[in-house]
Amino acid sequence: MRPFPSGQIQMIEGTAMVLAGEDIDTDRIIPARFLKCVSFDALADQVFADDRSELNGQHPFDQPQFQGASILVVNGNFGCGSSREHAPQALMRWGIRAVVGVSFAEIFYGNCLALGIPCATASAAEIASLQQAVLNEPGGVWSLNLTTMRMVSGSADCAVSIDPGPRDMLCSGRWDATSQLLDHGEQLQALMGRLPYLNRFAT
Template sequence: MKPFLILKTHPVPIDRTDVDTDAILPKQYMAMTSRVGFGDYLFDNWRYAEAGEPGDDITKRTKRRDFSLNQPRYQGAQIMLCRANFGCGSSREHAVWALADWGIKAIIAPSYGDIFYGNCFKNGVLPIRLPTAVVEELFNDLARTDEPTPMTIDLPEQRVVCQGGKSYPFDLDASRKNSLLSGLDEIGQILASYSEQIKAFEKIHFAAEPWLA
């Protein structure tokens, strides 16, 4: 994971409530064995007219022009603006892998599926909760222009800053914030805090049972 500090980019909207993880990444792509390449199949059923399978050449599939990820003004977006209960459904971490592989570094929504919310932090993606009224305002701002809308996420200050200077604070658990700031997942945090204790344990353990070394 890379440290997350300040992100300056523009958002892409997903204007639907209760988006589940099967919509984010359909089940057939769970058969893929690598953590890379999932971005090509993000929102697969909504992005393409034809059904897809792992390994398909996406350049030969028909893109739905009305879907936001296919529209030129949203290319390069690193923030996804979503409605309530985003990421509900199954616990598949692959859904977050697909978002990150497409380029998403932060998500803004009123609420999330609990497991999806936790999986975001494990993969360096910041899920921000903002009030429904604020999210509605952000959707309205995007609808007023055909151009990319600048947005800044300041994690140290825990603020979302929009075009024109509008600023919205967000709450975040301190330990999860520190994880993103340091660029360490759960394993990285354990190694950073307890590496010497782990080495000492292994030394004693392998001395007592050398055949395990």
């Protein structure tokens, strides 16, 4: 299993995979029956469980040429439907580290940002061209550069966009609330020591 994202995220590199289709919702990404899990760890095996079962091994997440992919290239309104945080958790635990598409549902976008998964956008025509480039060379290594805001592989080069706020959070590492808390442990302890409602019973 590849390490989960942490700290500053300025570039995602790896192979890419195409998941074509508009309005792919979170119920498809992770069916509701898997929401009872007490840990997100097992969700990798269940991502797109129903779609994969119906396609009998022909779903992109089952096709050998896409195994180990880090960048998922989708179409419009990806991640719509319910607000379940399990959807980006399942994608991340399968190995996806960035998603590039025409547009994303707002809550899904926010849930991805909280995990350090960039969601970059481009026009429908540019995404169609990008998807074809990935399909033409499924083993090609791509880089999604959050500094230059381009997705590049060999001769293929696509300009992408991320809103300035989320982009700054990813590049600076401020998306990672847990690491920020751990890095500022002494300041937090000092602050807690000054809060009267935490210390009124102290002896």
